[in-house]
Amino acid sequence: MKYQEWRNHAFDFLSVFPFQSLMMALSNSSWRLPQASFFLVGIPGLEESQHWIALPLGILYLLALVGNVTILIIICMDPSLHQPMYFFLAMLAAIDLVLATSTAPKALAVLLDNAHEIGYTVCLIQMFFIHAFSSMESGVLVAMALDRYVAICYPLQHSTILHPGVIGRIGMTVFVRGILLLVPFPILLQNLIFCQVMVIGHTYCEHMAVVKLSCSETTVNRTYGLAVALLVIGLDVMAIAISYAHILRAVLKVPGGEARLxxxxxxxxxxxxxxxxxxxxxxxxxxxxxxxxxxxxxxVLLATLYLLVPPVLNPLVYGVKTQQIRQRVLRLFCTKNLI
Known part of the structure; x- marks a missing residue:
């Protein structure tokens, strides 16, 4: 497995993807914006405790940053980890960094500094990033299930089937799916009329929380939001279940309890x-x-924790359960301490 080849596939794709056009679409001044900004309440009903709630959220955010950056550094710097499973783990770490950073800084500003106002366009961009990268994380989990299926059912052909070109294309597919499915969210929202005070009872710009503020017809927005959730989660969970069904069948054919374990x-x-x-x-x-x-x-607490807990736990899970990652982490920090 050549890390440089995989990285080139990813960068070639990113260089041609119209990020600039996407950002221009989200912030296009020709949109009929109803007001300049939204007001993020934070955690309704717990206003007096918000400073205390911000403390664990801040700790979770710092842990997410340290854990996922460490995973990325270790995988990038260690050639022995340039294998399909670790490439997908690197994708997961990068997505978790975006998810945590899209949510936590503004949530902490609301809870700690009473910075409740968020610009309309900034709100739409935050919403897009949160939902799009959540979709991407689900897609990467499917890719990791595929990797486990190939590794267990076709061990001798593993590196041939999942070569760098295939991994790059899988990553591109996951990325494009997340973008294309979630771009309609802000586009559909710009057609809504907001007749009431634009107060969001949340720590971030969650799609349905914004839709509920509109006094115009929101059937299309609600239906599309539900359809995307069912499509992404439904298909991805089904794909993961099918992969593990094949894995289970293959493992049960292996003689000996130790080999199965x-x-x-x-x-x-x-x-x-x-x-x-x-x-x-x-x-x-x-x-x-x-x-x-x-x-x-x-x-609100569940929705906020949902975006912060996985980015914290994913590096810990792989650090504890994967010997190669655990050894590299210990070596990295022990070397720093010796210096």
């Missing part, structure tokens, strides 16, 4: 990451859609 252990980290991402997300989604009797501050 070793095969299952190679999937342990990935299964933990899947649970960390999907279970809180599903719980947050269900309480938001159907939990009408759940206090609103619980919705």
């Amino acid at each position: 070793k095969a299952f252990s190679t999937c342990g980290s990935h299964v933990c990451v899947i649970l960390v991402f999907y279970v809180p997300g599903l719980f947050s989604f269900l309480t938001h859609r159907f939990g009408h009797h759940v206090p609103h501050h619980v919705h």
